[in-house]
Amino acid sequence: GAVRRKLIAANWKMHGLSDDLSWIDAFREALGEAHDRDILVCPPATLLAAFTKACRDVGIATGGQDCAAAQEGAYTGDISARMIADTGARYVIVGHSERRAGHDERDVHVRAKAAAALEAGLVPIVCVGETLEQREAGEAIAVVTNQLGASLPEAAGAQGVVIAYEPVWAIGTGRTPSPEDAEAMHRAIRKVFPGEGAMLRILYGGSVKPENAGDFLSRAEIDGALVGGASLDPEGFARIVNAVW
Numbered sequence: 001g002a003v004r005r006k007l008i009a010a011n012w013k014m015h016g017l018s019d020d021l022s023w024i025d026a027f028r029e030a031l032g033e034a035h036d037r038d039i040l041v042c043p044p045a046t047l048l049a050a051f052t053k054a055c056r057d058v059g060i061a062t063g064g065q066d067c068a069a070a071q072e073g074a075y076t077g078d079i080s081a082r083m084i085a086d087t088g089a090r091y092v093i094v095g096h097s098e099r100r101a102g103h104d105e106r107d108v109h110v111r112a113k114a115a116a117a118l119e120a121g122l123v124p125i126v127c128v129g130e131t132l133e134q135r136e137a138g139e140a141i142a143v144v145t146n147q148l149g150a151s152l153p154e155a156a157g158a159q160g161v162v163i164a165y166e167p168v169w170a171i172g173t174g175r176t177p178s179p180e181d182a183e184a185m186h187r188a189i190r191k192v193f194p195g196e197g198a199m200l201r202i203l204y205g206g207s208v209k210p211e212n213a214g215d216f217l218s219r220a221e222i223d224g225a226l227v228g229g230a231s232l233d234p235e236g237f238a239r240i241v242n243a244v245w
């Protein structure tokens with residue numbers, strides 16, 4: 001088998017009400033036979049406990065979309081990594097570009113959140129990615145590897161974290177880099193973990209759809225996908241998961 005099992009992750013963003021727990025059965029029905037890969041769903045925080053309970057024993061892991069840097073305290077409205085772990089969820093996304101842009105999260109905050117996730121026993125999915133301007137200036141690899149270096153806590157080993165490479169210009173836009181450009185970035189990211197890069201799972205994210213999933217997931221350097229919009233449709237997400245061969 002492969003050194004790194006592919007991981008297909010759904011990021012529901014701010015979508016989903018209690019009725020949408022029916023997604024789970026529809027997805028499983030569309031999925032068919034089990035293949036050798038990991039499946040993760042990150043629903044909104046309001047659904048996380050119910051979703052995690054419903055996914056227990058059916059081979060779907062769950063995760064949060066963000067966590068606080070602190071584990072408890074006077075932080076009205078925030079949700080800690082320990083609270084996410086307490087639901088039975090195993091992962092948490094940190095540093096998504098929508099948090100970096102919309103909530104002014106910087107690398108230093110992302111690093112603190114990733115550290116809190118590790119402390120709570122969660123696997124942080126650390127998101128990085130360049131803007132279109134940075135790519136067009138030829139700076140994409142330097143920007144992303146610097147961002148990653150500054151967003152990773154000291155304690156982060158290649159086996160305890162997942163990295164999501166999500167070019168900002170590809171998220172929700174229908175545009176994607178070529179699989180070759182994504183692979184080149186993944187190769188550069190792997191070098192940020194000297195000596196253990198072979199263990200690191202790096203997901204590609206940004207406008208992954210059933211139609212293009214195989215182009216990315218068939219690449220040796222690409223260990224999975226982080227899927228936003230297309231993950232809300234259970235049949236479409238099943239097709240993306242089944243693009244792993």
Ligand code: PEP
Binds near residue numbers: 206
């Ligand atoms: C994301 O939110 O992580 C993402 C990649 O979104 P989309 O698939 O909609 O581009």
